[in-house]
Amino acid sequence: MKQESRKNEIIETAAKLFKEKGYSAVTMRDIAAAMGMKAASLYNHISSKQEILKEIIIALAEEFTQSMEQIKTSNKTCIEKLKEIVALHVSITSKNTFGMASLNNDWMHLEEQLDYYLNLRVSYEENFRSILKSGILNKEISNKNIEVMLFSMLSTLRSLYVWIPKKEVIDVNKLSIQLSDVLIDGIYK
Amino acid sequence: MKQESRKNEIIETAAKLFKEKGYSAVTMRDIAAAMGMKAASLYNHISSKQEILKEIIIALAEEFTQSMEQIKTSNKTCIEKLKEIVALHVSITSKNTFGMASLNNDWMHLEEQLDYYLNLRVSYEENFRSILKSGILNKEISNKNIEVMLFSMLSTLRSLYVWIPKKEVIDVNKLSIQLSDVLIDGIYK
DNA sequence: AGACCAAACTAACAAGTGTTAGTTGGTTTG
DNA sequence: CAAACCAACTAACACTTGTTAGTTTGGTCT
Numbered sequence: 001m002k003q004e005s006r007k008n009e010i011i012e013t014a015a016k017l018f019k020e021k022g023y024s025a026v027t028m029r030d031i032a033a034a035m036g037m038k039a040a041s042l043y044n045h046i047s048s049k050q051e052i053l054k055e056i057i058i059a060l061a062e063e064f065t066q067s068m069e070q071i072k073t074s075n076k077t078c079i080e081k082l083k084e085i086v087a088l089h090v091s092i093t094s095k096n097t098f099g100m101a102s103l104n105n106d107w108m109h110l111e112e113q114l115d116y117y118l119n120l121r122v123s124y125e126e127n128f129r130s131i132l133k134s135g136i137l138n139k140e141i142s143n144k145n146i147e148v149m150l151f152s153m154l155s156t157l158r159s160l161y162v163w164i165p166k167k168e169v170i171d172v173n174k175l176s177i178q179l180s181d182v183l184i185d186g187i188y189k
Numbered sequence: 190m191k192q193e194s195r196k197n198e199i200i201e202t203a204a205k206l207f208k209e210k211g212y213s214a215v216t217m218r219d220i221a222a223a224m225g226m227k228a229a230s231l232y233n234h235i236s237s238k239q240e241i242l243k244e245i246i247i248a249l250a251e252e253f254t255q256s257m258e259q260i261k262t263s264n265k266t267c268i269e270k271l272k273e274i275v276a277l278h279v280s281i282t283s284k285n286t287f288g289m290a291s292l293n294n295d296w297m298h299l300e301e302q303l304d305y306y307l308n309l310r311v312s313y314e315e316n317f318r319s320i321l322k323s324g325i326l327n328k329e330i331s332n333k334n335i336e337v338m339l340f341s342m343l344s345t346l347r348s349l350y351v352w353i354p355k356k357e358v359i360d361v362n363k364l365s366i367q368l369s370d371v372l373i374d375g376i377y378k
Numbered sequence: 379a380g381a382c383c384a385a386a387c388t389a390a391c392a393a394g395t396g397t398t399a400g401t402t403g404g405t406t407t408g
Numbered sequence: 409c410a411a412a413c414c415a416a417c418t419a420a421c422a423c424t425t426g427t428t429a430g431t432t433t434g435g436t437c438t
Contacts, residue, residue: 006385021297024213028426040427041386049426079377105294108210132376142378148367149376151352152345159344178337186375187321187338188268189331195415217396229397230416238396 007045010035012098014052019101019161023053023109054113056102061120063092072127078135082153082184085128087176089157094170100161128154153183196234199224201287203241208290208350212242212298243302245291250309252281261316267324271342271373274317276365278346283359289350317343342372 013034017026028049032039046052071084093100110117129150135141141149156179164170202223206215217238221228235241260273282289299306318339324330330338345368353359 022211022213022294024211025298027424029424037385038387040388040429043427044385105211109214139378141376142374144371144376145367148364148371151348152368152371153376155345155348155352156341159340159348163340163344175337178334179341182333182337182341182375184375184377185331186371186373186377187330187333187342188373188375189328216394218394226415227417229399229418232397233415 010042010045011052011055015056015096015098015102018053018056018106019098023102023106050111053102053106053109056099057107057110057117058113060092060096060099060103061117061124064088065120065124068124068127072131078131078138078140079184081131082135083176083180085131085153086157086180086183087172089160090164090172090176090179093160094164094172094175097161097165104158104161125150125154156183199231199234200241200244204245204285204287204291207242207245207295208287212291212295239300242291242295242298245288246296246299246306247302249281249285249288249292250306250313253277254309254313257313257316261320267320267327267329268373270320271324272365272369274320274342275346275369275372276361278349279353279361279365279368282349283353283361283364286350286354293347293350314339314343345372 010031014026014031017030017034020026028039028042031052032042035042067088068085071081071088074081074084076084107117107121108114129146132141132146132149136143136146164175167175199220203215203220206219206223217228217231220241221231224231256277257274260270260277263270263273265273296306296310297303318335321330321335321338325332325335353364356364
């Protein structure tokens, strides 16, 4: 559909601006200017500023939650699962760094969809936690404070959107392996 | 000074609101309401909304940069230095979670002080990097991609402001040790 | 050629923005 | 006790915000 593609252009343009200044500091006139049109014209394609944010965030959140579900129910070792989670974040983030910025920084400005988003997020974190937990029971993973481990990994993965654009070229596979290595084995010799 | 304390109250109140919604989404009327006064009255104590942000961010950034300088020039092992950096982040963040949110999310809304802030940040990161580098040369630290190690540690430390308030009670020392453990030794058994 | 339509436009809106000016009442100070 | 001061207030400002209404444009199908 022709209209859909124009809508997506707007969403991508907006995401780029949201990453730079945050949702609240970006005006419809900013988005319009970046699209080479007037603010009122945006409303031929989208229904509100809110809708743009929703489209950016919910799509990503659903992608994460869904993939996590698959990883969790696969029959791999816990360490393998963690590596897949790392690869998932690297992959999604490298495809959409702008959107990931909104997901991380602007979710609180969701309105009707805020509860739904929070549910997705909690579910994601619980699955992550349960993988760590069975890894500890398995003796695959060292018996350290589980919340500290979860927090540390998640923080790093959630910050990827800041860091990936700074790399000249990204070899998604190589980065995933390096990251898993540091996150799982640490940095101590 | 009496006036100074009122000014600090405003800054702390504002920081709390900035953490919840971000600098741009918080209005002077929001801050005033949280202080139990009218927006115009704020200007008896501060000169602009900008100034509030500046006071929050620059003080923290200077504290980090200054402490990093001290850590760097001490004659400890690199691993010891890294542990001190972790403790520094835990300590500052536990004392001012609200301010840390602004430091992380709203620095781009600094205006005159933006360049100064960016310089402080670059200097901090370069010192961090150079500690890692000499650790590798020393054979204290494993020879992995230095940027990945730096990114991973910094991401976790910078996200502490999200996580610390969720803990019921914080034992700063214990948390520093646990975090250092996970960040340095990883999670693999 | 004429009807249709998507997608741009202009003009305007009500509400909200940061900030200034001038005022008021209570407290401290000479 | 009067003067000065502090910290709140009311009222208002110029400007920006998201959004709506109605109009124009250029291309496509019948």
